[in-house]
Amino acid sequence: MNFFLGIKIFFRSLFLQSVWNYERMQNVGFVFSLIPFINHLYKDKTVRAQKIKTHFGFFNTHPYLANLLLGIVMRLEEKCLKNEVSQEEVLRTKTMLAGPIAAIGDRFIWSTWRVVCSFIGVAYYLCSGKEGVWYQANIFVGILLFLLIYNLLGHLPLRILSIYWGYKYTNNVVDKISKFALQSYIVKIRNVGIIILLFASFIYSISLISDLKIVLLFWLNILLSLLLSKKIAEVGIFYILFLLNIIILTVTNL
Amino acid sequence: MKLSLWFLFISTIAGLFHLDVMVFGQFMFSRPIVVAPIIGILSGLPEVGLIVGIITELLYVSIIPVGIKIPPDSTTVAVLTVVCSERLIDIPVALFFAIIFGFLYKYIDIAQRSFNSLLLGWVDTAKAELVEQRVNLLIIYALFITYLKTVLFYLIVLPILSFFIKQVFCCWIKNLWVHMDLYNLIYILPAIGIGIGLAHFVEE
Numbered sequence: 001m002n003f004f005l006g007i008k009i010f011f012r013s014l015f016l017q018s019v020w021n022y023e024r025m026q027n028v029g030f031v032f033s034l035i036p037f038i039n040h041l042y043k044d045k046t047v048r049a050q051k052i053k054t055h056f057g058f059f060n061t062h063p064y065l066a067n068l069l070l071g072i073v074m075r076l077e078e079k080c081l082k083n084e085v086s087q088e089e090v091l092r093t094k095t096m097l098a099g100p101i102a103a104i105g106d107r108f109i110w111s112t113w114r115v116v117c118s119f120i121g122v123a124y125y126l127c128s129g130k131e132g133v134w135y136q137a138n139i140f141v142g143i144l145l146f147l148l149i150y151n152l153l154g155h156l157p158l159r160i161l162s163i164y165w166g167y168k169y170t171n172n173v174v175d176k177i178s179k180f181a182l183q184s185y186i187v188k189i190r191n192v193g194i195i196i197l198l199f200a201s202f203i204y205s206i207s208l209i210s211d212l213k214i215v216l217l218f219w220l221n222i223l224l225s226l227l228l229s230k231k232i233a234e235v236g237i238f239y240i241l242f243l244l245n246i247i248i249l250t251v252t253n254l
Numbered sequence: 255m256k257l258s259l260w261f262l263f264i265s266t267i268a269g270l271f272h273l274d275v276m277v278f279g280q281f282m283f284s285r286p287i288v289v290a291p292i293i294g295i296l297s298g299l300p301e302v303g304l305i306v307g308i309i310t311e312l313l314y315v316s317i318i319p320v321g322i323k324i325p326p327d328s329t330t331v332a333v334l335t336v337v338c339s340e341r342l343i344d345i346p347v348a349l350f351f352a353i354i355f356g357f358l359y360k361y362i363d364i365a366q367r368s369f370n371s372l373l374l375g376w377v378d379t380a381k382a383e384l385v386e387q388r389v390n391l392l393i394i395y396a397l398f399i400t401y402l403k404t405v406l407f408y409l410i411v412l413p414i415l416s417f418f419i420k421q422v423f424c425c426w427i428k429n430l431w432v433h434m435d436l437y438n439l440i441y442i443l444p445a446i447g448i449g450i451g452l453a454h455f456v457e458e
Contacts, residue, residue, distance in 0.1 A: 014279045018396035021370035022322065028374075028392050035386055049382035052389060056377060060321070063280055102321075110318040114282065115454060118315050121287045122444075125308050130441055139291045139300055142307075150282055190455045201448050214438055218445045225449025226456070229316075234450050235326065235353055238313055241446050242350060245439055253435050 001037070001074060006163055008036045009070060013159065016063045025060035030070070037074050041081060051077075054087060061098040062105020064159050068173055069094055069101060071166020093171060100174055104182065112186050113154045116193035121146030123200035129207025213252060217245060257413075261337075264293065265408035268333045272404040275329060276363075277396050286310035286332035293336045305440055306335045306345060312447020316454035324360055324367075330407075331356040337412060338419045343437035347423045348415075355411055366403060370396075 016029035031052055038051045061069060076090040121142050128137035169176050201222065208214045221241055228237045274284040282288065287307045294303015314328035334352035339345045373395070377388045423431075431437065 015277070015393050015396075017276045017280070018278070019370050019373070019392045020276055021367055021374065023371040023374060025322075028377075028389060028396075032389050032393050035389065039386075046382045049380075049385040052385050053378070056374075056389075106318065106320050110320070111316075111454075114318075115315050115451065117282075118285065118287060118311055119451065122308050122311055125304060126444065137304070139295065139304055142304075143288050143291055146285070146287055147282065155281065194452060194455050197448060197451055201445070204444070208441055211438070214441055217442050221442055221445035222449040222452070225446045226453045229450055229453030234313060234317055235357075237450060238353065238446055239350075242346070242439070242443070245442055246436060249436055249438060 001167055005036055005040055009033055009074075009163060010067070010160055012036065013067050013070060013163075016066050024056070024058045026063070026066065027056050027059045030059045030066065031055050033066075033070055034073065037077070041077060054091070055094075057091070059094070059098060061102040062109065064109055064155060065101045065105040065162055067159050067162035068166040069097060071163045071168070072097065072170050072173060073166075074163075075167045075170045097171075097174065104177060108182060108186055109154065109158075112189050112193075114150065116189055116196075117146055117150040117154070119193045119197045119200075120149060123196050126200040126204040129204060133207045134203065217248060221245070261409060261412045261416075264296070264333070264337055264412065265405045267293070267296065268329070268408050269401045269404040271329055271333070273397065273400060275327070277400045284329045286314065286328050289329055290332040290336050293333055297336060299336070299339070299341075302339050302342060302345060303336050305342065306332055306339065306349070309345075309349065309440075309443045309447060310335065312444055312451055315447060315451045324364055326353070326356040327359040327363065328356065330359040333408070334411065334415055338416045340420075342440055343428075343431065344419065344423065346436070346439040346443065347431075348419055349443070351415060351419065355415065358411075359407060362403065362407060366399065 012033040012035070013029075015032055016026055018032075019028035020026060021028075034055055035052065038048050042048050042051065055073070059066075073090060073094055076085055076093060079085045080087055080090055124142045124145055125137050128135050165176070166173055201218075205215050205218050208218060224241060224244075225237050228240065232240070268289075271284045271289050274281055287310075290307030290310060291300065291303040294300045294306065297303070310328060310332045314325075314331070317325040317328070319325055331349070331352045334355055335345065335348045338348040338352065373392060377385060377392070380388050
């Protein structure tokens, strides 16, 4: 696999979820990403079409880590061309690894990295206090902080390197990932997120101190949504606490 | 006329943000913390955009798309809340109703994904020389249909929600709202999302 082919596949992989469907999920995006490699490997149009149809079956994993599977499939397709592995084995490996890779991606990226990056962006705004009492937050700084940290330190390197890792380690990729002790990193990142958000909440609540009732309500809402989160969906919590706040504010102003 | 053009402008911009959700990249340009402040700046209400961005981002921070689960759309909620809030005090009411439209968008999204399944046969049955071309066309179709769907959605919903909030809220309950200090809700509402965000990490 040459560099330019890798770049081409990376750009195409950005469309992975474009035609997401209930029958085969990300199959169109996966095949779309793989087409340059299939064309690179096979010159005959009939064989190319056959390969595209072969990979047009069910496929679903985490959209960023799908590139790992693209790398793996590319390596296995090369071996398949040399008759070192069968086509069934290529498809079996792809299907078998999609689940565990999706689980890693959901937990590490969706559930941890994205959330912590959101916290950082939000914390920048919250720390400026009510109506910018501590400092005047620049709107673009918060947005850029979120986007740059998320994409430059997580998303893009992961997507680009995943193709390379998948191609290099093929079936051993899950073993390699497990050696990273990912779970301990997840716990550490989450702890940092909790500290950032609590710190920002504290600074923000101090800026509300001119009205003690609002400060108390602010922390009461944090406590109640923490407790309700175990039983009720996020939007449900919002509506319950929204109405509760209206009642409290109305009663205390009568 | 001026208002219609304004809604058309916002719809076309919001449509671009929505492409990031599924169709292209997932760079998180579609997150409320990005969308709301930018729409706020375009509307000349940066402070409204900022506060909506904070509240909505935190509220939806722990909702993740896993497998076939499609969450309510946070981008829709952020855009609608900012556009329908003329001042800071309008935010809680606009948000209250915009969340419902976040669910509506979710069901439209589900319908599109179901329709996508019907198109797979077009590639399955294609002749060898047309297979690659049809896969490429499916991607172009997805870009086009998602953008069109979103723009149309906003063009229909924005006037309805905006009219409703301006008429119902401003005429009927605004005086009571101000009298009871209910505008203070905008300072309290981020706390709901903070609690939800903390719970997301603490629970596990």
